[in-house]
Amino acid sequence: MIRVEGLKKSYDGTVVIDGLDLAIGKGEKTAILAPSGCGKTTLLRLLAGFEKPDAGRVTVDGKAAFLFQEVRLFPDFDVLENVAAVLDGKDAKKNAAAWLVRVGLSGAEHKYPDELSGGMAQRAALARALALDRPILYMDEPFKGLDAGSKSALYALVKEVCAEKTLLLVTHDEEEARILCQRILRFGPGMLPSGE
Ligand SMILES: Nc1ncnc2c1ncn2[C@@H]1O[C@H](COP(=O)(O)OP(=O)(O)O)[C@@H](O)[C@H]1O
Numbered sequence: 001m002i003r004v005e006g007l008k009k010s011y012d013g014t015v016v017i018d019g020l021d022l023a024i025g026k027g028e029k030t031a032i033l034a035p036s037g038c039g040k041t042t043l044l045r046l047l048a049g050f051e052k053p054d055a056g057r058v059t060v061d062g063k064a065a066f067l068f069q070e071v072r073l074f075p076d077f078d079v080l081e082n083v084a085a086v087l088d089g090k091d092a093k094k095n096a097a098a099w100l101v102r103v104g105l106s107g108a109e110h111k112y113p114d115e116l117s118g119g120m121a122q123r124a125a126l127a128r129a130l131a132l133d134r135p136i137l138y139m140d141e142p143f144k145g146l147d148a149g150s151k152s153a154l155y156a157l158v159k160e161v162c163a164e165k166t167l168l169l170v171t172h173d174e175e176e177a178r179i180l181c182q183r184i185l186r187f188g189p190g191m192l193p194s195g196e
């Protein structure tokens with residue numbers, strides 16, 4: 001479903017991705033573990049088509065939802081409207097409200113993004129990415145900074161909702177990778193495979 005061949009990307013002469021090959025099958029849950037600054041976000045941006053490779057190919061078969069590392073909510077929409085924006089039909093707000101309950105945001109429906117704590121904003125962004133219901137979900141360090149209890153509740157939700165989806169999680173949290181994914185790929189600088 002996702003194929004990356006000989007992918008290279010540099011910024012101003014600095015090589016960020018130095019020849020990456022990757023194949024991810026339909027329904028597979030894959031974690032990409034790499035330290036900060038190794039090019040994880042750059043890889044997701046290339047997969048999403050936000051950036052063009054310098055060399056190599058990226059093939060993605062299917063539509064994707066994207067949970068960004070920096071939470072991006074529409075600032076002029078309240079939380080409910082942010083989620084409803086990705087839903088169609090007359091029940092959009094009702095369905096959005098149900099997603100907010102699932103991520104633990106009931107009662108916050110009418111708050112605006114600048115009134116949310118970091119953790120609440122992450123939950124709202126997760127609700128929107130899950131509500132979008134695309135066959136592929138990319139998540140970029142989605143649970144960073146959340147407490148252990150919040151994380152485990154959200155892991156359970158993601159596992160349930162993504163049972164049939166192709167999931168690509170980039171993280172440097174080993175435990176998160178193990179809980180959410182069957183396959184863990186480790187990379188170092190240049191997004192080159194790393195032994196340990
Ligand atoms: N748009 C950009 N312009 C210049 N340098 C960038 C850009 N995006 C990322 N980089 C650089 O590429 C490297 C990898 O960044 P990133 O993909 O965000 O890593 P990670 O997500 O693994 O922390 C970093 O050194 C970063 O400074």
Ligand SMILES: [Mg+2]
Pocket residue numbers: 040041042069140
């Ligand atoms: Mg990143």
